Amino acid sequence: MHSDVRRGAVLCTLLTLAQAFYIPGYSIKTYRDGEPIPLFVNKVYSDNSELQYAYTELPFTCPPTGRIRTGRFTSGTSISLNLGQVLRGDRITVSDYELAMGSDDEARYLCSHTIDADGLKRSKQLIREGYMAEWIVDNLPGATSFQTLDKSRKYYAAGFKIGEEVPSPHGGESTYFLNNHVTLVIRYHQAPGKDGAKGKKVIVGFEVFPKSISASNRTEDGLPANIQDASLGMALVPASNSTGEMDVSEAADLTIPYTYSVYFREEAKLEWQNRWDMYFVAQDDSSNVHWLAIINSLVISGLLTAVVAVILTRTVRGDIKGFKDGGLDEVKINPKRTRKPKSPRRSGDENGLLEQLGDLDGDGDITSDEETLDDITGWKLIHGDVFRPPARGELLAPLVGSGTQLLFMATGLLILSAFGVLNPSFRGGYISVGAGLFVTAGLFSGYFSSRVYKIFGGKVWRSNVLVTASLVPGLLFATVFVLNLFVWMQASSTALPFGTLVALVALWLFIQLPLVYIGGWYGYNMAGSWSHPIKANAIPRQIPAHSWYFKDFQTILLAGFVPFAVIFVELMFVFQSLWVDKSGYYYVFGFMGAVSVILAVTVVEVTINYHWWWRSFLVGGSSSVWIFAYLVWYFFTNLHVTGFVSSLLFFCHGFLACALYGLLTGTVGFLAAYAFVRRIYGSIKAD
Known part of the structure; x- marks a missing residue:
């Protein structure tokens, strides 16, 4: 009775922990009223391009000043990233935006930034290609909110536009407007448990509404006289001559003022553990x-x-x-009744099939005269050939070994995802954990590759281990390295830093390669090859031609x-x-x-x-x-x-x-x- 009670208590405790577990390594972050909330800027991306760019490195953005401190974060500080985040082009930096839980701010001045002619050209190109910005608050990406067709539910689309292209009504050059004002809506919910009783809150939504407001008609504080008036946007037009066209020969500097608004709204129906559901409503539909x-x-x-x-x-x-x-x-094979063939071929049998049909054990002997072609038919005809080592088996063995490595990685990712360990809040988790599982699975790769290699009669197992360990990593690294040169010339954040490339090589050399070697040594020398129920014939059997689809x-x-x-x-x-x-x-x-x-x-x-x-x-x-x-x-x-x-x-x-x-x-x-x-x-x- 007491043991059942104890088991029940342990089970309830585990269920409680499982429900509370959401972000690997992190607990729920709660905020008191007035507590500062850091806002991180990440990157810009587009549906029309595979190139991404760090937000702080764009020509039109305000560089962080380093004067704002939000908790343990200082503006301008780059956040440490895992391998997956680096590979997906993330570049997360603490911004100068000041947010405090529960404190609304209708208009707040951020900075004014001046860009030159090259910056204007670059800004227009990014707007023309439809780039979106990604900001982060409490690990939630800033999103543009939409409603379903029946207006019954709201959902989020991550990111927001950096600007808008307005085609000319007369067929001339388009006008580009930069979104220099954002309205930030932070949606919160009462914190669960004791923290909620103390008045603490958790963030369950982060919405960004961009707007373009002209630099004219501003107060001394740099704020627009009417924050709601967006009739005149922030056009990227630095100078005009008498004809109204841009004069590229003149100084093309343009000063852009940046402002923002902050509003906190309670979302009573949305629990913290379900806050990512808003991003998947479109998929749920x-x-x-x-x-x-x-x-x-x-x-x-x-x-x-x-x-x-x-x-x-x-x-x-x-x-x-x-x-x-x-x-x-x-x-049945009877050594006393067998006889050796006088010739590898008989009259009327150019391919020597009758001798091969009689050679059941593959040793070149023929069975008694009672055996005819009708005694062995169908799939049994090739019993002595199915286990014959294939051509280029030294290449097939590393392929199979590398495939088992990928199979282990994919299975591990699927299991971890099913249990919620890998989820959208674990930014870069799939790539990082996948890389760890892939490297660890080097043991299985070397083991299976060496056993298959020995089946094929391979003798130099160390060379097979080296090929197995280098096959997939070598293909990936060579391709990524060449592509990285093209991306690096575009100054894109998609380009891998040199330190990351060195770390990947060290990961392969000091972890992956030794694990594959250990698995290969054990598979070849200790486990050996798998035994086969049928001995392979010395001479391949002639197989009749098949139809075209075979x-x-x-x-x-x-x-x-x-x-x-x-x-x-x-x-x-x-x-x-x-x-x-x-x-x-x-x-x-x-x-x-x-x-x-x-x-x-x-x-x-x-x-x-x-x-x-x-x-x-x-x-x-x-x-x-x-x-x-x-x-x-x-x-x-x-x-x-x-x-x-x-x-x-x-x-x-x-x-x-x-x-x-x-x-x-x-x-x-x-x-x-x-x-x-x-x-x-x-x-x-x-x-």
């Missing part, structure tokens, strides 16, 4: 599409799996039964279309999140489950022959070819990305993602097919 796509995928894959399973089961069981009843039991290239493409055809609806939402919304907030884990089921179906449908090693790997990863083709189509039909560097980044990043996906799914296909082949041929082992 399409949840029926998500579930319909997933259910449709599961139904199709289930029917296909059932059909294939019935066919395989009846074929294999019938062949095994006939083989045991009338074939192998009567034609040939390697056609089979691989057709098989890869099956998983792609089922997941392409979800891919549309993924692409929209990554390249249209630019938020990266996509958390539909049913998609991952559907992909796993479809991949299993694809593996079951692999055509088995003596080339199955490479075929199973290529079929498993062939859907990546269709995904990349869909990505190219999506680029030209749905996106408005302009510029050579942006297009180069898009296609290179897409290629890397598809290559890693193909490597992972190809490994799943290889391992599943290997287990399947070992299983069915283990039933016909010769005595």
